[in-house]
Amino acid sequence: MTETPQPRPAETYAEVEDALLSRWPETKLEPSLDRIRAFTELLGDPQASYPVIHLTGTNGKTSTSRMIDTLLRAFDLRTGRFTSPHLEKINERICLDGEPLDDEALVRAFNDVAPYTHLVDQSEPFPLSFFEAVVGMAYAAFADAPVDAAVVEVGMGGTWDATNVADGAVAVVLPIAVDHAQYLGDTAAKIAVEKAGIIKPGATAVLAQQEPGVTEVLLARATEVGATVVREGLDFGVIDRAAAVGGQVVSMQGLRARYDEVFMPLYGAHQAQNAVLALAAVEALIGHDGPLDEDVVRAGFAEVTSPGRLEVVRRSPTIVLDAAHNPHGAEAAAAALEDSFSFDPLIGVMGVMSDKDAEGVLAAFEPHLAHLVCTQNSTSRAMPAEQLAAAAIEVYGADRVTVVADLADAIEAAATLAETGGTSSVGSGAVLVTGSVVTVGEARALLRPRDDHGRRS
Numbered sequence: 327m328t329e330t331p332q333p334r335p336a337e338t339y340a341e342v343e344d345a346l347l348s349r350w351p352e353t354k355l356e357p358s359l360d361r362i363r364a365f366t367e368l369l370g371d372p373q374a375s376y377p378v379i380h381l382t383g384t385n386g387k388t389s390t391s392r393m394i395d396t397l398l399r400a401f402d403l404r405t406g407r408f409t410s411p412h413l414e415k416i417n418e419r420i421c422l423d424g425e426p427l428d429d430e431a432l433v434r435a436f437n438d439v440a441p442y443t444h445l446v447d448q449s450e451p452f453p454l455s456f457f458e459a460v461v462g463m464a465y466a467a468f469a470d471a472p473v474d475a476a477v478v479e480v481g482m483g484g485t486w487d488a489t490n491v492a493d494g495a496v497a498v499v500l501p502i503a504v505d506h507a508q509y510l511g512d513t514a515a516k517i518a519v520e521k522a523g524i525i526k527p528g529a530t531a532v533l534a535q536q537e538p539g540v541t542e543v544l545l546a547r548a549t550e551v552g553a554t555v556v557r558e559g560l561d562f563g564v565i566d567r568a569a570a571v572g573g574q575v576v577s578m579q580g581l582r583a584r585y586d587e588v589f590m591p592l593y594g595a596h597q598a599q600n601a602v603l604a605l606a607a608v609e610a611l612i613g614h615d616g617p618l619d620e621d622v623v624r625a626g627f628a629e630v631t632s633p634g635r636l637e638v639v640r641r642s643p644t645i646v647l648d649a650a651h652n653p654h655g656a657e658a659a660a661a662a663l664e665d666s667f668s669f670d671p672l673i674g675v676m677g678v679m680s681d682k683d684a685e686g687v688l689a690a691f692e693p694h695l696a697h698l699v700c701t702q703n704s705t706s707r708a709m710p711a712e713q714l715a716a717a718a719i720e721v722y723g724a725d726r727v728t729v730v731a732d733l734a735d736a737i738e739a740a741a742t743l744a745e746t747g748g749t750s751s752v753g754s755g756a757v758l759v760t761g762s763v764v765t766v767g768e769a770r771a772l773l774r775p776r777d778d779h780g781r782r783s
Contacts, residue, residue, distance in 0.1 A: 335437045339429040342436045343416060350455035352411070353681075353707065357486040361450045365462045366491050368442040372469030373492035376406070378476045379607050380492065382521040383500025383534065385655040386600045387479040389592070389632040390500060393604035394477045399424055400626030401612060401619075406468030406476040408461070408489065413634050413649075413767035420464045422471055435467045457481050461488040475611065485523025493526045496610045497553070498603055499544055501534045503654035515539035522547035529553045530610040534603055556581060558599070562606045567598040569666045576627075578602045581609040583617030590627045593636045594662025601627060634766045636662055639773045643744040644669065644756035645737070647770055649763040651678065653686030659760065660694045669756035671696030671747045673740040676718075677733065677765035680709040687761060688721045695758070697743055699728045701736035703765040711736075733765065734772055 336342045366373060379394055381387045388409045395407045405423060412418040417426040420435065427435060439462050447453040454462075461481075468476045478494070480487040502514050502521060518540040525531045531548045533541070535558045548555045556562060565577040565584070573591035576598045578584070590601055609618060634649045636659060646663075650656040663672065674695040678684045691698075700715040702708040711731040718727045730736035737759060744755030759769040 335440070336433050339415075339417075339432060342433055345436070345440070346416065346456050346459055349453065349459055352455070352457045352481060354455065355482075355486075356452050356455075359486065359488070359491055361446055361452065361454050362458045362461060362488040362491045364450060365439075365442060365446045365454060365458065366465060368445060369439060369462060369466050370469075373465040373476075375469045376473050376476050377495040377611060378478050378492045379496040379498060379611060380478050380480070380489065380494030380524045381498040381500065382480045382484045382487075382524050383498075384503040384517075384652065385650075385658065386500045386596060386603075389597060389635050390498065390600040390604050390607075391477045391479045392632050393601055393627070393630050394498075394607050395421070395424055396630050397604060397608045397623065397626040398475055398477070398612070400622050400629070401608075403474040403612070404471060406464065406471060406473040407478075408464040408468075408476065409479045410457070410460075410481050411763050413763065414771050416460065419460055420467055422467065422473070427467065431467075435463045438470070439463050439466055455488075458488045461491075465492065480521075480524065483517075483523075484521040486520070487524075490524055494524055494529055496530050496532060496607050497525045498532045498607050499525075499534060499536075500600070500603065501654070502536055502540045503652065513539070515543055518543040525551060525553050527551040527553065531555045532603060532606045532610060533557045534599065535559050556606055556610065558603065558606075562602055562609075564595075564598045564602050567595065569593070574598060574666070576601055578605055580605045580613075580618070582613055583620070585620055585623050588624055588627050590630055592630060592632055593666040594658060595665065596658035596662065597632070597635075601630075634763065634770060636666075637770075639770060643741050645741070645773060646756060646758050647766045647773075648758060648760045649766040650687065650690075650760050651682055651762045653683055653690050656687045656690035656760070660691050663694055663758070667756070668754065669744075670754050671744060671756075673743045673747070673755065673757050674698040675701055675733075675736050675740045675757060675759045675769070676714065676761040677701045677703045677711070677736075678709050678714060678761040679705075679707045679764070680713075681707065682709075682762070684709060684714055684717050684761075685721070688718050691758075691760070692721050695722075695726075696747060697726050697728065697740075698722055699730050699736045699740045699743075701730055701733050701765070703733060703762060703768050705764055708762075708764070733768055737769060737772065 407421040
């Protein structure tokens with residue numbers, strides 16, 4: 327009997343990236359947990375060795391995951407965090423104690439699981455996908471650390487998402503709207519059926535306010551599996567919030583106590599909602615003995631960051647990055663811009679994916695943008711800049727739309743317009759780069775300053 331040759335261990339980040347990207351992309355789906363189950367079983371079911379807070383919803387998953395992670399660490403717990411997609415590097419998806427794995431740790435995490443990926447590829451009808459391989463790497467790395475708790479964001483949907491091989495002790499369902507309609511369904515209620523799959527027997531389901539049809543689906547699932555439900559607006563919620571220098575101040579009713587005037591360095595009502603969901607999730611996991619220590623909660627929220635979510639990366643003119651890629655996210659970002667800033671003019675740079683609701687995103691930003699520069703990111707899924715511009719002209723008019731296909735040139739053109747096109751004081755103009763996580767990630771790579779070792783700050 328001949329032995330299957332073992333793959334050569336990866337030695338560099340580039341080799342890991344190449345090996346992972348040679349697998350099925352995240353956009354190619356075959357709804358089954360068979361491969362990821364086979365994979366994690368070979369790895370010793372690492373996802374069962376720590377409690378998991380599992381998050382789904384249409385928007386806000388990454389920001390809320392980061393808040394939960396930061397709060398748990400404020401309480402001296404060791405954390406693992408899995409989020410997707412990444413802005414700049416795959417490492418961002420797998421974090422220990424709030425920090426992405428460095429390149430050496432990523433190589434080790436890949437080499438630890440690589441022999442088993444090939445066993446699964448040979449035994450299943452379809453090979454492991456990129457996403458399934460990275461999920462397995464994350465779960466194994468968290469067990470190896472070991473972590474006290476893992477914060478895990480679904481890739482897409484819920485029931486058939488590879489992350490769902492873990493049984494979350496807490497399931498957080500953020501607001502559900504229509505996105506990925508070709509995969510998940512064309513109404514929020516249909517999408518909710520898929521997302522409800524992360525609610526497991528005996529779990530606590532932390533539910534954001536939803537439209538009635540969505541709430542009905544989520545409550546039915548919780549009843550079916552015997553999960554405890556806590557709901558925004560009934561059991562917890564934002565009491566009030568106010569914009570502040572560098573972020574906002576929020577008063578929140580948690581599950582067991584009220585937390586007043588908590589500063590958070592993020593902008594917008596949607597981030598306040600994310601914050602109270604994060605608070606409730608942490609209370610559900612570790613707050614069984616009563617209220618959380620208010621000073622620790624304050625310290626945690628004061629440290630929260632969310633790259634690419636209304637992130638100011640440059641001044642003179644101000645350049646803001648926001649990864650809004652569907653109408654729901656665009657409306658939240660636009661409202662936050664209005665709430666927290668007074669830019670004049672605000673120039674948009676937008677690059678979207680071809681499978682997204684570009685018209686809805688364009689319409690959401692239209693009242694807030696003086697001019698729009700249509701561009702595209704470097705991926706094959708990107709909508710061509712000319713095609714986006716044709717849709718934009720229908721919404722903005724031809725005099726408010728420019729096409730610059732190269733992203734760096736588009737940002738430069740927008741910055742020039744921001745500096746010269748205002749009606750008020752010089753220097754109040756700004757640029758918003760938006761439309762896609764990939765577009766924002768590429769813009770971030772162009773704009774973020776580097777330190778002496780070539781790392782971005």
